[in-house]
Amino acid sequence: MRLLRPGAVTQAERTDEPRQGFYAGRMGFFRQTAWHIILGGLSVCFALPLLWMLSSALKENQEIFRIPVQWFPETFLWGNFIEVLNYPGYPFFLFFRNSMFYAGMVTVGTVLSCSLVGYGFARLRFPGRGFLFSLTLATMMVPYIVTFIPTFLLFKNLGVLGTYIPLIAPAFFAEAFFIFMMRQFFRGVPRELDDAARVDGAGEFRIFWQIMLPLVKPALVVMAVFTFVWTWHDFFRPLIYLNDPDQFPLSLGLFSFRGRRLTEWHLMMAAATLMTAPLVILFAVAQKYFVRGMRMFGIKG
Amino acid sequence: MARLRRLRSRPLGRREALAGFLFVSPWLLALVVFHLYPIVAATYLSLSEYSVFTPPEFIGFDNYAKLWDDPTVWRAAGNSLFYALLSVPIGLVVALILALLLNRPVRGIGIHRTLFYMPAVVPPVAGTIVFLLLLEPRAGPLNTAIETVGLDGPAWFQDPAWAKWGLIILSLWGVGAATLIFLAGLQEIPESLLEAASMDGAGPWRRFSNVTLPLLTPVILFNLVIGVIYSFQVFDAAMIVGGTSGVPGGSTLMYMVHIYRTAFGYFDMGYASAQAMVLFLVIVAVTGAIFGTTRRWVYEGV
16 A cells, blocks of 8 residues: 555645656646636635635624525624523534533644554564554454444443433543554654663653654644544444533534424524534644644545 | 773763653653553453443453343444444545546635535534535425426435435535545555556556556555545544434444443443444454555555
């Protein structure tokens, strides 16, 4: 699988530049413009659902269903956002805070544990390492639901259903996909660096913490952004583990809002916008890393 | 010198091994508690009657026999299969076309890439609810657009015959991730080969079918396998559109939703585990079958 090689980045990174070689100088101004129009038309198709979400979030409810379709609201009802944040029984402000807590904690846990474990597999020799690593990769093949039911029963027996413990605790014990990714990154760091530190008498943990971690910062950012986004998306596990609406993250809050308040589409769209906006901002800020990460490691979720 | 190294290497080796075990210890714990034990437990549960309230009772292969005779299981499996058989190939083609369009030496093409990828960042719950509105039969933007061409749009999520198509369209919206992987694959194709083909008089189509496509087959395989694995396990969108009964008329009841209902609606953990094990076996069989065909179509050269 050539895609899984970190070296692929270097090529992927300069994609925004016009290519040299075969394609160079083959496109004049008009052809460039033509491509922009074709691609622009297509990318508008992909952007339209988001535009519809935002515009409906700023409308009155009936206005959404008016014919012909109105892409822009008559008056921008920013108050919809205020209303949904304080909706009786569906406190989206609280849901937002819960999502932040959930995604934040899982991100911290995953970054800490997976870099630690990834480093162990990449750099330290211990008996059974190869076998344990293959076992790690093998766990990725098993559908989530197979291990989910016994894990649920385990947490049930521990009496922690209805809390965030089953949602957050596993993140602190690492996860196969990111272990694999971190291992690849640590293997790319020249050996001389840690060997030199070892000769100087630094302990293994200090070498890891003070020398290796700063060197793989881009990988840590990619891992953090991915984990945050996927946890923010997560709907299945909160659906199963949480009961009290005050604990709901946005995904579950929006789902149950739709179940009970079927007709208030403008507020549903306002909530959906509130849920999407932080990720779009995060994506814009971390875009460089994000796209690079996608290219290197393929998708998950 | 060599002796000195040997002398030092033993205690260092032991220390290194100890450090190694400490570094991976969180994962070793997780491996046992969240992976190995659950797989064993799921296998045992699938052979048991277990409703949470009383201890599990071993019943052999009864759950599997029951599953075979259960029309709802077949219905759900059929829905998931329909969804996978359509969304995966269509998604592959759309992603490949988009990647080919994006692989152009045009200035400022990054903005298009961002826009195509953006839907993959949108939370599934938010995206699905937006599509319920977009595909609203009477006044939704899609059907009003279809009407301007003089046709009548289907009722999408309100019509059992069309609801799954709604889910497929939704999945195509999120094709940006696969597109980026294709794009990365396209950029690894050596330009010298395209140049050589061009000099030999190959036009754009010949260059695509004889150079680009064969070299891209490993990436197609990757996207195909990932696509199959994920589409068999579709849950979020189906659950949000149709709930546990697969509204309208059971048409959106996907296999994963059915497992969810069996386990957490009826608390029939044994039966749900059997359904999960079958899903596991089907995924293993299908990906195995795909890998079995690779010799015929995946190009491993260069």
